[in-house]
Amino acid sequence: MDLPTYAIEAKGLIKTYKATKTTPAKTALNGVDLQIPRGSIFGLLGPNGAGKSTFINILAGLVRKTSGTVRIWDRDIDERPRDARACIGVVAQEIAADVFFTPRESMEVQAGMYGVPKAERHTLEILNALGLGDKADAYVRQLSGGMKRRLMVAKAMVHNPPILILDEPTAGVDVELRRQLWRYVVGLNQLGVTIVLTTHYLEEAQELCDTIAIVNRGEVVACEPTAQLLRRLDTRTVVITPTAPLSEVPALGRYAGVIRPGGELAVTFKTGESGVEAVLAAVREAGVAIKDLATEDPDLEDVFMSLTYSAGEEADPTRA
Numbered sequence: 317m318d319l320p321t322y323a324i325e326a327k328g329l330i331k332t333y334k335a336t337k338t339t340p341a342k343t344a345l346n347g348v349d350l351q352i353p354r355g356s357i358f359g360l361l362g363p364n365g366a367g368k369s370t371f372i373n374i375l376a377g378l379v380r381k382t383s384g385t386v387r388i389w390d391r392d393i394d395e396r397p398r399d400a401r402a403c404i405g406v407v408a409q410e411i412a413a414d415v416f417f418t419p420r421e422s423m424e425v426q427a428g429m430y431g432v433p434k435a436e437r438h439t440l441e442i443l444n445a446l447g448l449g450d451k452a453d454a455y456v457r458q459l460s461g462g463m464k465r466r467l468m469v470a471k472a473m474v475h476n477p478p479i480l481i482l483d484e485p486t487a488g489v490d491v492e493l494r495r496q497l498w499r500y501v502v503g504l505n506q507l508g509v510t511i512v513l514t515t516h517y518l519e520e521a522q523e524l525c526d527t528i529a530i531v532n533r534g535e536v537v538a539c540e541p542t543a544q545l546l547r548r549l550d551t552r553t554v555v556i557t558p559t560a561p562l563s564e565v566p567a568l569g570r571y572a573g574v575i576r577p578g579g580e581l582a583v584t585f586k587t588g589e590s591g592v593e594a595v596l597a598a599v600r601e602a603g604v605a606i607k608d609l610a611t612e613d614p615d616l617e618d619v620f621m622s623l624t625y626s627a628g629e630e631a632d633p634t635r636a
């Protein structure tokens with residue numbers, strides 16, 4: 317059997333949520349084309365509301381796409397929905413735990429749902445790998461948030477799918493447990509499992525993923541190997557203290573300045589395209605007398621926002 321080049325392939329994917337009495341119609345995905353290479357740890361990075369969960373939920377069969385095509389492990393989700401879904405394990409964004417079952421029972425129920433024969437189940441092995449072995453028979457309501465999330469990961473793997481999808485996996489997970497979760501995920505990847513995760517933290521995607529797609533307002537605005545993307549995001553900021561505090565941003569030609577609370581002027585530039593000298597020249601040109609200056613390394617979140625929001629638009633206030 318030939319293995320697919322892409323674990324997941326979406327073409328022209330559109331999702332418009334219908335209007336309700338209280339909310340207008342909303343296009344959450346506006347023509348998404350994505351090819352997720354088999355064997356990768358792929359990050360879907362974007363601010364809240366970008367459409368990440370909508371994409372994942374379409375893969376999981378929880379949301380119906382409006383149009384476009386999706387193939388999972390070379391199986392079209394319209395033509396072979398069951399086959400396609402058998403190839404993914406999905407860990408949803410919201411913590412959902414069945415309070416009536418112990419982790420062991422919960423795993424068994426899940427395995428039953430996927431038709432995994434008893435002899436082929438690895439319940440304890442998976443729970444152990446996720447550090448839940450000693451909680452196998454505990455009541456789920458006795459588990460912490462981080463444990464519940466790891467149980468969700470364990471359940472997603474009962475049928476041994478070639479693709480594991482995690483939607484915002486670190487929400488509610490403390491640092492130590494996050495490390496453990498990543499170790500598990502990286503270990504699976506080394507065994508050949510393709511990993512897809514969504515996050516709104518660049519640092520998280522940067523640390524884990526070999527390929528990153530940035531989504532914003534339902535569109536893919538970048539998709540490339542992590543190192544290449546980071547080079548594109550390589551910026552520095554010059555912070556200028558003027559002799560008199562500024563109240564508005566002077567015109568700086570090709571640069572965009574931001575006034576800091578103390579009346580300082582911050583100007584960010586791409587390291588490959590410009591330099592401190594050129595920025596200072598533009599500032600002097602604008603008639604600003606410079607008293608002092610400093611340079612700063614990029615704040616990744618700022619850089620990320622500058623890439624995902626086109627100039628002049630307000631940042632999404634709902635962004636965490």
Ligand code: ADP
Pocket residue numbers: 333334342343344362363364365366367368369370371
């Ligand atoms: P993300 O996961 O990137 O934060 P979502 O896919 O959850 O983004 O949401 C994308 C957009 O679609 C948002 O504007 C959100 O409000 C909207 N949306 C999500 N789910 C629904 C729904 N069930 N009904 C209507 N609108 C929705």
Ligand code: MG
Pocket residue numbers: 368369370409483484
């Ligand atoms: Mg989401």
